[in-house]
Amino acid sequence: MFSPVMKNALFAGASALLLSSVPALATDITFYYPVQVGGPLTQVMDGYVADFEKAHPDIHVDAVYAGNYTDTTTKAMTAAKNGTPPTVAVLLATDIFTLMDNEVVEPMDDFIKTDDDKTWVEGFMPAFLASAKVDGHLWAVPFQRSTAVEFYNKDAFRAAGLDPEQPPKTWDELVEMGQKLTLKDASGTVTQYAIGIPGNSGSAQWLFGALAAQNGARLMSDDGKTTYFNDPKVVEALQFWVDLGTKYGIHPDGIQQWGTTPQDFLEGRLAMAWTTTGNLTNIRKNASFDFGIAPYPGHPDPASVLGGGNLYIFKDASDEQKAAAFEFVKFMTSADLLADWSIQTGYVAPREDAWQTETLKNYVSEVPAADVARQQIAVSVPELSTYDSARVGQALNDGLQAALTGQATPQDAMDRAQEQAERILRPYQN
Template identity: 65%
Template structure:
């Protein structure tokens, strides 16, 4: 299903209109998940330009989320910032501390603007609020979900309509789903949870929440890596491979997890709702999407990116960029974006559109993430977010590879994270 862009008459009108003063804005967009996302975004940009012939948008596809943030910060410090960019919601502390973004709510000047802002789901808008301001607009938001191979479930004697609801059930299902050939080599792993550096801290946050813990404080000034709940969550993750034999050894790569699942190497896979479009288009088998299990209460983690406005843009550029942000976060566009990609539309109004209602009726897997929001927690977010996440990811990987015990790895990580954050508490 593809959103219909403006008709040729409207585009011709824009071309034939008298010359208008052009405002040029640059838009950094991270290409992070599978699927032809650039073509979809190009279509949204073309639609906006047709509706706003006085504004030109240069869309720059800037790599991963980490690449995009690094590139945007570097450009801002050199005096050539983008006007608007999609960056992680968790980058908010770093971006404000660097002084490179402007409050978005300064452009809320009409009842229409306020209605647009109020239309975002509170769970997602909360990640954009800090120090009395709204700093970003939720765009490509997600929760982490579990994809599972229904055909593998049936072959293992499991009910394809009943995914695991607890940690113990996930282990039991994983044992039934793990297959070995005559030599003992695993041909299908029961479960895969990516532990590479661009995913470990995010998915680990879900495990921690399921175990009753949290990774960081709301003010971004403290971490809790050495708490019993956090250590217990990592011990469970390690046990999936070391004790239960249902998870690949070592660190599973985020980027290859969708293909590992679609090619039958994983029967259950933890990843983002943003991979739904890719998996739906390419999986050669019937699959399900499930909410995460619990220990005992289920929980997932919110994720994804917000649209940020850069502080050093001119007033004209900021005004144009705000119009662009509103376009990119309209009910209809976010509904279409969810259909195209699998991201969760972060506006209730999007879910009321006929397009998204029809899609959910056809693809009920798409509604799992929305229903899971109620039990989802914010992603870890602190000052010096990239450095703190690197410390946590290194600890997770040290435990997954057997270099350190979960307790030793996380105790050391906690000490280092608190050392990094100490300067912000003074």
């Protein structure tokens, strides 16, 4: 017979043995991400998540494809306001002021403790890291970054008697070459436009930032509190965009859609297409013709615009979830993974060490066009980013579309957009 003390000791020992044999519960984190370019990228992302979970069996990642960038931001903000935010999300770099203003994200500074963490941060390209810093704090880290580039059909250039290795470098050359590249059938209907620049809401402001920069203008101040929509050089840039269609006839009438632009290019309806470098892999896999990627032209100096998404950690997750999310963020921004993501998509790997991996060096050697976007960073400006960015961006998009569809002159459209933006931003200027 065991004494009560012995019984209690045996019971405690058995309980301890039983508990030690049960694996610890995993920390669950939710990861929202968008897909803004063509291709089966959800499968690629699922593969990365599986690799992370294998390396971190104590963390489970619920990866949620949430639509395009706009959809993903809307869903993340709605979830945060309802008390069920994602733990981590890929959202536009330009969302930073809105996310800060709504107090839904945690500064990355809070997680950067070790020398290794500091070295990891220092490895990001300064141009992309700058978009994640506000008021001395790092609020996110770069992930799928880009510059806007020009895809062009080399076969179409040859057919038009143009040098396929010399795409336009200035606005004047764009118009001159564009008139040779625009084709019509016997009835006078255009069968191939020289160029398509997406002007739908959500895309227009990004590509227009490049046009404005090519004309020596900026759309906003660095602190996100002031816009310059009706600056004469900005208005002049919009007039040129409108003229591509109405005056020169080398651009589709009205609004060229972002979502159809890659397919329009692949099917020969456009000889040149302005879009993200993130479409490179999709176009490379599906083009039935010889194509190239070129930097944007200028007036006179070339310029493009930075774009893409950063990784943010949300504030209202538990401490354990945020710590797990930080491990996930570091995994997703490792040199090897970013190199692979760049190859799978065409996005610019935002770390210099990613470009030193054998994987990416071999790819660039095979596909030199993959390096155009990186080389263009030096002449690229930040994308439109302000406080209350959704409303300010919509004001600009509405103005751009009004001008492109002939509902307003570029001057009137930009005057109206600037007036709306000033009213929206006034509370942040005090």
